[in-house]
Amino acid sequence: MNSKKDTQQLYDSFVATMRKRADVEYSIGVLSWDKEVNLPDKGAAFRSQQVATLSGIAHEIFTDKAFGDTLETLATKNGALNPKQKKNVKLTLKEYQRSKKLSKEFVIKKSQAISAAYHAWLKAREANDYQVYKKELGNIVAICREEAELIGYKDHPYDALLDIYEPGATTKELVTLFKDVRVQLVDFVAKIRSKRQIDNAFLFKRYTKKKQWDYGLEALKNMGYDFKAGRQDLSEHPFTINFSPQDVRVTTRIDERDFTNMLWSCIHEGGHALYEQGLPTSQYGLPLGQAISLGIHESQSRLWENNVGRSKSYWKAHYKTLKKNFPKNLDGVGLAKFYKGINKIAPNLIRTEADELHYHFHVMIRFEIEKALMEGSLEVDNLEEVWNEKYKQYMDVKVPDAKRGILQDIHWSHGSIGYFPTYSLGSFYAAQFFHQACKDHPTILTAIEKGNNQPLLDWLREKIHQHGRYYNAKQLCKRITGEPLNFKYFMDYAQDKFGTIYGVKS
């Protein structure tokens, strides 16, 4: 490395490889999106093969020895790089080194275990019997333990897995966080449960498909989602996917007997999509063109879904239109009743259908189980009993069967241990960010009340989206709010909102 010019040339070659890889990865994205939205039945087998081939090519591009050498040279002799370039190199090198720690044999073994576990999970769900799944799940746990050892960790094997989804987060921090959840939230929610139930039957009348679809599109537009850089389609499970910041697609589903299904999925996925549409195109294919972590991604979807979409301010602006669209269903339902209806709190069995508060018990239970599995203090044999006990303990519900209990989530069968906590992190970050946004610009709230979400979006763009992965989650939180993630903000939000709705004091 003789000169600035050499370094820049080397950096350019690094960028070229990263973009080539991104082109292949995003192509896989298009194939996957198409699979969920369009694929005819018989096309599935060849499509899987095509995706596998592209995945292999992307892997080859990234794990190429010469590319690794380039990375290491750039990481050590980086005087001529600017801070953003340095960050891109540093984050990529971390990923490269991680990938090098896992042998090809291990990767194949893991992928086979996942395939077996996924099929066992499907079978077990059909049989509604955890026993059918147990062995393969045990395999996944063993492989995740092995992965943690291969990757290495300072304090806890779970740290190594968590780092995949939430770089920089530690088990220790999560333990503290969920202690707060247990201490503060369990009692508060129990008080709410003792109150008279809210009637929200009007949300489950027949809402016709076409009208729901149109309303969802309007909601997305109103959030600031750019339809010239994206589109919405139908799929079995709603998701957001991006092929560049200029093509960020969302999907939703419509249940004519449950209006909230479509509504929250649109706003939730819209929140994810706004983040992706706000990433800098100049950093395409590079870490600074990517989202920080699953937790921060989820903070964007939750902020829009809960802090905005389930707020009274939002519906002050939109309830009139909604009522105009569904006059019969909402006949006699005033704004106050509607607002209460969409904020009903009730314990339930299924995580994805949980309300804003109980949701975190679902996550906490999974976190406690995952942590114990990784420590070896819990084995898969008696997992179902542990699961059911925890549901009784935290939510006072009895799990009637495996399908509505331990078999409900796909994550473990996909080899994803360490993923669940990011859901709660998302809500907690969302509360802290939204609090800060409103503090920075009190006009944000008044604008929302008038149907104008632009000031909020501007704040998110400036503070979060435009930076890509320049800051990690902790740095970002500190930078924006002046302090680390603090459960207090979520708790304040919950007490303020639900305390008022239910007439409960903390």
Added chain:
Amino acid sequence: MNSKKDTQQLYDSFVATMRKRADVEYSIGVLSWDKEVNLPDKGAAFRSQQVATLSGIAHEIFTDKAFGDTLETLATKNGALNPKQKKNVKLTLKEYQRSKKLSKEFVIKKSQAISAAYHAWLKAREANDYQVYKKELGNIVAICREEAELIGYKDHPYDALLDIYEPGATTKELVTLFKDVRVQLVDFVAKIRSKRQIDNAFLFKRYTKKKQWDYGLEALKNMGYDFKAGRQDLSEHPFTINFSPQDVRVTTRIDERDFTNMLWSCIHEGGHALYEQGLPTSQYGLPLGQAISLGIHESQSRLWENNVGRSKSYWKAHYKTLKKNFPKNLDGVGLAKFYKGINKIAPNLIRTEADELHYHFHVMIRFEIEKALMEGSLEVDNLEEVWNEKYKQYMDVKVPDAKRGILQDIHWSHGSIGYFPTYSLGSFYAAQFFHQACKDHPTILTAIEKGNNQPLLDWLREKIHQHGRYYNAKQLCKRITGEPLNFKYFMDYAQDKFGTIYGVKS
């Protein structure tokens, strides 16, 4: 090469590379389909980049030196291969050798010329001025001449280009064929033109979008198109694309003021799609899993569109349903009138809107021009006058401007010289094949009259689809019909059908 086993292993590695390449090529297909059907405006730039990256990867896979060595070894020491395997190797080697004749520099130069020509063509169309396009078109012609020299040819430089689209076809044969067209068809069509015009105004009443869409789907189903291995969508220009024989998609467009637009595009693309759905999945990625040529592909679409879709037999089965779907528009229009209406013959300026007969004059004009350009007996400078003269001479129409004349087709701006003749070859093959099918099984026609197209599809599957590229177009034609392509079959068909409709004898 010591043993049968070694040869088989080598063949397997050949197949693996071909399938890897096919996976990448079909992925490009998915990205391209998505571009036409779904892509949000802003997504175009990154999408082009993604397609370019995958194209580069596919090219690298195919032109790899070791792969070439494998091919050459397999081609020379092929005793242990079965006839199908030999054919796969032989056809692939031909393509490999062709690709090796074009240097990387030439390929880049051509692709840049195409990009420039395409943009010039767009500009010229906007300005309705051929002069804007002329220089870039001259460039394309020069590059195509150079390509012909690099590839090599026996008799005529045009042969080298023709071979890309219609392997084995020669300029000499086309000259003979179009001589037949000129001698036999021009006079016959002139006689028709002298007759009283057919009234088909009922086809241009308002046909609502949704009803047209539904009718198109029914027409596809009725042909035998498998919706479990495909789907239909809307796009600006109708097309067929396949990602495997299990995923073959068609698109259509709907003009509420022109029912025929959707109708013929559905049946035409359906014909292409049936061919692709009938290719053997076991030969995925290999020549025997591919269509023979553009001419044979077009024979399938034309056979369904014209020989079936515009026949009285077909409408005997379907006219009742059509009328039920559009009772107002077809009020007072009996089957006889409808049949005449969809078979109206009238000269026109635009190739893609031409009737079954005038169509071939459009193609002939392009063929004559292309051949002369390749010979150097015509230059781009006075091309517009030549074009307009030929339209006057063959069709007795005056070209009013460049847009409705020389600027109407995209092909040359895409560097595709040698493509146009395959359109006419398609119709001529279709006539010969359909004649043979009805001769082999007279029940084919009676079944069509009852709305059952399966016997015809079975015949096409057995005689054509299942073989992939095992036979070339000439061999196939000889094998099925006992003789080479013969214009007589098309002429007989035309005289029989239009002679009756217009009361004209040849």
